Amino acid sequence: EAQVTQNPRYLITVTGKKLTVTCSQNMNHEYMSWYRQDPGLGLRQIYYSMNVEVTDKGDVPEGYKVSRKEKRNFPLILESPSPNQTSLYFCASSLSLLAPTGRFGEAFFGQGTRLTVV
């Protein structure tokens, strides 16, 4: 079954304690990205990756890191979490922009990770 898997689904942590949210996809997609979703603000892109070892900042990258050592995995790292990073996080993957028309716009999302930083 084609899917994007995020872990953990729920996480409560304390300010300053490093954490990693994992994301894995089994569709051989080139493009992967992380979004955070906050009430009234929609989905905002944090970081994205166009392929292995190629990452770039999205609209709200401050306080986050990512890596793309393998095509299937795209972990999100919070080196020193703060309460303003409390949010619902989604990982997504899609074919590259150069794929047949429409496929880039068709993103598959993970189940989400609800993070609370106290």
Next chain:
Amino acid sequence: GQSLEQPSEVTAVEGAIVQINCTYQTSGFYGLSWYQQHDGGAPTFLSYNALDGLEETGRFSSFLSRSDSYGYLLLQELQMKDSASYFCAVSNSGAGSYQLTFGKGTKLSVIP
């Protein structure tokens, strides 16, 4: 940068038709997508338009006018299960970057 505008809330009656509009400003535009998200769930892909015109998928249709930077999602024969948030998203590229940027979403409430 990119910006997308869509209504924050829409209410419609079961069995009726509803249209959710989306206007956008972006450079390097490739296409407009629509996603559905139920409370507590993940966004799921509904449709994509790269060219002007209407795309139909069952009860859902999506329209794009590139010259007007405008699109809409049309939901027909509304059902209670269509109550959800709907997001438009633009695919764009520029200066070697490729992004899928989402609007803030429209909360659709279907009432009996």
